[in-house]
Amino acid sequence: MTRAIMIQGTGSNVGKSLLVAGLARACRLRGISVAPFKPQNMSNNAAVTADGGEIGRAQALQARAAGLPPHTDMNPVLLKPQSETGAQVIVQGVRQGTSEARAFWSEKPRLMGKVLESFHRLAAQVDLVLVEGAGSPAETNLRQGDIANMGFATAAGVPVVLVGDIDRGGVIAQIVGTQAVLEPGDLAQIAGFAVNRFRGDVRLFDEGLRDIERRTGWPSLGVVPWFAEAWRLPAEDVLDIASRDGGAFRVAVPKLPRIANFDDLDPLAAEPEVTVQIIEPGHPLPGNADLILIPGSKATIDDLLFLRAQGWDVDIAAHIRRGGLVFGLCGGFQMLGKTIHDPDGIEGTPRKIDGLGHLDVDTTLAPQKELANRQAQCATSGAAVEGYEIHMGRTSGPDMARPWFTMNGRPEGAQSPSGRIRGTYLHGVFGSDLFRATILSEGGHSAQIRYDALVEDTLDQLAAHLETHMDIDRLLQLAREIG
Structure with a gap:
């Protein structure tokens, strides 16, 4: 029973x-x-x-x-x-x-x-x-x-x-x-x-x-x-998002009000040679960042308006002029494009706004949600990745002729002509060790962990911690049979 x-x-x-x-x-x-x-x-x-x-x-x-x-x-x-x-x-x-x-x-x-x-x-x-x-x-x-x-x-x-x-x-x-x-x-x-x-x-x-x-x-x-x-374990609550001091490769992440799927940051934060900085509202994006990563969002248009209100759009443009990397994931990918159109009011009032304009793509929000686990390859390095899609937008435009990934031969994502600005709908890609290593190598750094093994080891440590400090025998005795 x-x-x-x-x-x-x-x-x-x-x-x-x-x-x-x-x-x-x-x-x-x-x-x-x-x-x-x-x-x-x-x-x-x-x-x-x-x-x-x-x-x-x-x-x-x-x-x-x-x-x-x-x-x-x-x-x-x-x-x-x-x-x-x-x-x-x-x-x-x-x-x-x-x-x-x-x-x-x-x-x-x-x-x-x-x-x-x-x-x-x-x-x-x-x-x-x-x-x-x-x-x-x-x-x-x-x-x-x-x-x-x-x-x-x-x-x-x-x-x-x-x-x-x-x-x-x-x-x-x-x-x-x-x-x-x-x-x-x-x-x-x-x-x-x-x-x-x-x-x-x-x-x-x-x-x-x-x-x-x-x-x-x-x-x-x-x-x-x-x-x-x-x-080291994926956090669920936005209250748990925190900067993580590490090495010389600096990743700056603007903290958006409706940030979504922020576990994308965990594999990067776990790398000893990476410092992840979560930038709170009211603070500029740091000029010494190697990578600005715009995360996913549950309300892309409102979060883009918020990003602009913080002056982060100016910081991103300056970072690009200095030759820095900019990645956009899901909602962040949509923000990097020329326009975002919400004709059906998926995120509230029907409207169309200008994006940041750093990728030559346009996005239309639609009621049908794309929801799937994916296996892909990096289009430039060939590194295998595992990830997932969870979004309601459709994006198209010239920069998608330079995809960041391919899935069964189908292009996914986009890159600028310089290759320094990239966007994708795939979440979870940084958890793939070889791909993460190629990203760090672009900045002259190396990956040092096996992320899945790290998570498994941490879960084992957590279990041992609870066995030591919590009366699990009594908890199991208190558990009740259900019909």
């Missing part, structure tokens, strides 16, 4: 995704077949699944930790923010359209059926399902119709471990305060708690741990110290 347990947090970004990934790898190493599940996710960092849909990047990492291919049932509802109040809604891997927050609220009862359908289908294939919540169950204003936290836990009969983040301070109040605002039916689902991201000697928190146990009556599953190698 399949069992399940759910990791919920006292707030957003308390480390739930990483804990589930580590627990999945630990269970796999114990010989337990395990699958991750997140009922509802909000992220613009998505992954393409084996069954041709899309899910949150964190669930793809968790699937990897569990030794499974990513599947749409692992994240049946994915919200991809496009504005302050609206998001693209993905249900079981398929785009359903764009919804304002108020309209989405009314859809939740229907979506709960899809969530439970995916959960039970996934559970039928494994011994254990590790469920991840979203945000916090203490957001009582969101409890009615909830499908992400206690609404799911009560509907599916899954016990909950509540996780607090001591690094942000006030962890006793986080956990005890959550208990104080939950209704009795929700409180009955909580089986224990854990404290995450402790820095220093964990014994210094012994009294705090006893205080939480005394006040809540819940058992502790441990205090997990800060995992210093977490930066």
Whole structure:
């Protein structure tokens, strides 16, 4: 009989995704077949699944930790923010359209059926399902119709471990305060708690741990110290994007408001000879960068307007005049062209705007989404790459006669006549070791890591970290059989 347990947090970004990934790898190493599940996710960092849909990047990492291919049932509802109040809604891997927050609220009862359908289908294939919540169950204003936290836990009969983040301070109040605002039916689902991201000697928190146990009556599953190698794993939350000091090859990345699929940066940041600088709004792009990389975007037109408002378009033009490299990925590729046309209002109001004009191509946004895993070759070096497409634009123009990649003989992407400006719809290409090495060699540097091996080794380290500091035996005992 399949069992399940759910990791919920006292707030957003308390480390739930990483804990589930580590627990999945630990269970796999114990010989337990395990699958991750997140009922509802909000992220613009998505992954393409084996069954041709899309899910949150964190669930793809968790699937990897569990030794499974990513599947749409692992994240049946994915919200991809496009504005302050609206998001693209993905249900079981398929785009359903764009919804304002108020309209989405009314859809939740229907979506709960899809969530439970995916959960039970996934559970039928494994011994254990590790469920991840979203945000916090203490957001009582969101409890009615909830499908992400206690609404799911009560509907599916899954016990909950509540996780607090001591690094942000006030962890006793986080956990005890959550208990104080939950209704009795929700409180009955909580089986224990854990404290995450402790820095220093964990014994210094012994009294705090006893205080939480005394006040809540819940058992502790441990205090997990800060995992210093977490930066090596793909991040899901834009809050986790950070600069990474390394070597002399400097990559500057403008931080766009709707940045998407930013895990493209991870293989570069992991290279010892590379420094990745995330440039915050209000700061210029550095004049000493070797490469300016314009990342993907969930709202390309709005992000391009934002880029211009920061003066980054001027910085990019100056960088090009100095002979620097400029790469655009997906939305960044579209921005580098002459025009972007949105006749159907895919990103809001129908409009057409000028691009940066550094590639002789034009883009038209269209309702049909391109969504596929790809194998390709670099058109200039011949290096093999693996990547994925996840976009709603169609791009054409003279510079596409100089493709950056080829896929089964079909050209993909574009290059300027000088070859210093390049764009592609392929995400994930820097994860291919040989291709990444050719990029670094252009700047006189060398690649020193095998990226996939690094990720696997880090997942093993994370599993060992949790085995040491978390009572996984007790967690497995608390997991409940599901019908």
